[in-house]
Amino acid sequence: MSTVLLANLKPHCFGLSLAYIPQLVLLLVAFPERFSLMFGLAGMGGSLGMMVCPPIVDLLTMTYGWRGAMLIMAAASFNVTAFGAMQRLPSSGYEKLKKEDIESLSDDRPRDIRSKLSAFASALVQWLSMHLCIEHPKVLLHLTAWPLLGAIFAAWMVFLVPHAIARGIPSFEAAFLSTFVGGIGHLLGRAIHPFILDRKLMSAFWMFVILNLVNTVSFFLDYAAADNCLALMLLASINGAAEGIVNWIIPSVSKELYEESGYVMDICIIGTCLFGAGEILGGFLAGALYDMTQSYSASFFSLGFMAAVTTTMCLIDRLASKCFNETN
Template sequence: MAKDKGWAWMITLAAFISMALETGTIKSLGVMLPSLRQQFSTQTWVIGLSIALAPGFGAVTCPFAGALSKRLTPRHTVMIFSLLAVIGLIMASLATSVQLLMVALLLTGFSLGAEAVILGEQAIYFDKYYNVSISISQAGLSIGVMIMPPMTQLLQDIYGWRGTMLLLAGLNLHLIVCGALLKPFQTDSLEFEDNEPFQTSSKNLTPKKSAVTNLVHYLDLTLFANADFVSMLVYNLGSGYCFTGWLIYLVPHAMELGFQPYESSFLATIGGIGNLLASILYPILKMCTPDKASLYLTTLMSTFALGLDPLVSSYHSYVGLAFLSGMFVLARAMAILSVYKMVKNVVEDDKLTNAMLWINVTYSIGAICSGFFSGWTFDVTGNFTLSFLLLSGISLLALCPQFIVDMRGVWKVRKYSSVLNEKQ
């Protein structure tokens, strides 16, 4: 089966829907944060941590998703993980305490593993048009961020937060359909076999391997010997911290400044517009800018947008906050698209699914840290000024490992050139 054709675009559609639902659901939970805080009579950081536990627990489940994909198929893995995420949202709607809410939101983290498996399959299915494909799927994040926060605010006013949770569970049932769209990509056959797992029959003839060897194989732990891949993991750790901090606390931040709930939730919609622009502009940017150059440029842009937030907030400028939201999400989306492309360039096809899963692991670790520290900073200082300044600093700090790797490469090239010159 040739790449970039046929069913590959159905995988792109599945990635589009999964990104819209996964990110939109987290953002919707952020919109419900004030209601949840009032319902359970607790502090901001407690609810923020509960929400961040969703992608945080996703970090724990991602390696299992990769192993299960190799043991079964990506299709079955996505469908199982999606069902567990839906069950988590249903349980959250019935929660009577913060502890029960935390447990329920833990289960919703399974959606992150499902999304990562789909993204891994997308990378396998594409070659020439991969830039276009990931741009289309990234547009799904835009739809989720643009539509779901205002919709959640409206549903809360009509049905309350419990009814809204149930409706979110219904929307997330579409993730199961996304899993059903996955078919194994086979390079040695012209047809797909729906029920045929990825492993060929010859694999059954190989001798049994030790537990450690199986662990390395199913989790692709050899990826951690790749310096370029590890630097991307660290970058995604910072990206998860910054984006989740923005995702959860932007609406409460705007409401704390005195803006109305609908005005505040619309700021997230503007961020979604920025993400949509990134999806449109990224293929164009790739025609004239290398992956690493675009990563540096867009990271500086997102750092600048987060760093200016305290200044704009001091003037209570809604227009300024809207501009910074759009700028931050646009830059962040382009940076993540560059990371996906760089991962595909340095990782073999048979390891791409687990590579995307490990990328999501580090993202989730950053997300759960942000849910706690950004909310705790607000509780200590009484405003979000320091929180957004920390987001800005971490955004820039996360780029340092990639810079070190690049400088090391430049030094090796110069050293090799000098040796050649001496020999000549």
Template sequence: MSLTGCRIPRRWLVLAVAFGGVFLELGTMKSFGLFINDMTRDLQTTTAILGLAFGLSNGFSSILAIANIPLMKIFSARQLIIVGAVVASLGLMFSALSNSGEHFVWTMGIAGIGLSIVVFPAHTTATLDYFPDNFEKAVSVILTGGGLGMMLLPLLVEQLHEEYGWRGAMVILGALNLNYIVVGALMKPVKLQNQEGSRTTRATESKTAQEGYLEVTQVIGHDSNAVKESVNLQIPKVETSECNTLSGRRLLQAENEIKIVSDMDTVEHVLANELVYPRKSSIDQSPKEEGTTKSFPQEISRSATRFSVCSSIKNLFDVRLFAENPSFMFPFFFEFLFGITYTCWIIYVIPNAVAKGYTTAEGAFLATAGGAANIVGRLMIGFISSRDFVPVEMLSCILSLTAATAFFCNSFASSFWSLVVLAFMNGFASGAKIVMGSLLAKKSLPLEIVSNGMCYQFFSLGVGNPVGGALMGLLYDRTETFILAFKVAALVELISAVLILFPILIRWCNSKSR
């Protein structure tokens, strides 16, 4: 029987492989907690060093996500994911050869660098390009893979650990992560239909837009009509039907940027015009100081160069979105605080059980319970938020309070089943908050720059990960218990719960002033 009539649409395949990629990423990270005791003994290092290494492996994948803003203007998501998969896998495999804590930190850092160009391109391409009509639900489904990975993969890795030791298990984990290559292979660039009916890939049009933008910014001071002609030649026009795709939004953003740059009446560009092309009379009439070896035109040239470099960096990484959308600062810092507590829960839930007198197998069961709740949280929150019953900021506040309660109650929980309940609570809250990072970016930013906002959310989460890993490990080394560490995590969650309510307060004040 022929299967040609039963072909699955590509976007569903993309959804499936993106789900699998997140499964591997977080399942691998969750499994690291199984190795901590053996690693501290074999590598003769501290828990804080190992916490830093594990935090870097996950943190770099998010911190360096900011590099994807310029990279995705040059390379396709497919190219980035495949290269990153190879680098990440090699980093995990080489970690098995470590003979000290410092070597282990370096190898895990390499793995994190590879993941940095895997996780973000896969996430944004699968959601914004393939599911622009069901963004919230697609984010929930894809990120549910992380919860499933945290629940199932540690059970497999525990068996590998008993059979081959932590070094052999790390090699096998590195081999498993080569499956990211399959994820990248299916990330075919979405094609756009232009006015003449020809089709070009997103990577090509995005690169053309960026080149046109850079060319215009370099000719500031020329006749504005010439600038506009250059814009018309370089930037493809965006159809209304294309604005629902990430590609169309990026081209629309480039057109808007060019309109701003070509406006020669603004003070900034007039000053730039004077710096780059100074009037001859102003140079001739300027007095020269005795003993001065640097001429006035040279100083102007250097000032213009500094101005150009700063402008290029700002445009390259789209830093202006913070100035144009100041309310985005609250979700940005909320994500940083979540990164601190997220690492605390995901890495130290098994060692916390061992510190309370339970076996690693029982600790793995706690991780499984938390992973199951993580799946429920990731899957439910997208569907709930898509109904607009409650503002996403209020949902985030409730989730932070739930996590704070679980962290605080750990200090006096002693029975195994009470730890299971707390793991379930924290797992649910953490899973839902992972999805909320993307939803908060979409809520705070215009549609055409949501992808860049998501990138900064990844970055903020990544900065918090190694901070949380090192801080909680340091507190454990000082006290030999996780009680104080989890209380600190509860305090951080309380602060984030208050912080994320400010956008709602600002919107309420603005509505009253009108």
């Protein structure tokens, strides 16, 4: 099982970062003042996909089998490449290279294998922004939230339907929870929150904290809902709205907390990779917990616990940032 986990963890983490980071960086550079609005509107497509894709994949699976369905979905995913090619950064000026820079570029003296490996490792660390964790260890508090968010979202999506079926809800109504009720909450959350942030009615940080607390409470209330379909629908819509917002405003939270330090983009690059890793680990850990307890309620309770830890880490990070600024 651990081998399968690692085999999926690496490509998923790497693939998610390749898909999300260019779009994230593009919007950070192109819309520095209204990033929350533009990034929030861009995220509405994911909410629509959450409602549309599951029934389509189910239909494709029944028609072509799992392999055929996955091949068709993989081909459909190539639209990301086409639309990505259409994206352009705002035009900027070019600065003439200094003479010493040109000389250093033309230096083609042979180097031994050790120096080449050292240069490659240094470039890799720089590219992944991992140097940030060494230079500014305080940021590790904030980065902890990213994999936890990925874990909560993936586990909630994977176990929402079987959890409802285990409670005695018919399979059609259980699927309705995920594709429609959860999706509608997800879509409404992503449609409304950009305008709240853009009009400065609430900061991204406090919206993140409040919605994580709401998410925590709704996960803990899941056990009390039992087999009440209406209560499960209400909780699914709350979770959908909260998940749709907190996963999408975390870059805005990073921007609020660390904009003055000048390494927001580095945080977002590392965080996106950690989010992808969290998605794989979240599903694995929630599944392992179900195997041990034979109860989806325990898995949902663990998601509430992770949401509470996420909130706590962000509050500690905010407090640490204030204390650090006051001492300097």
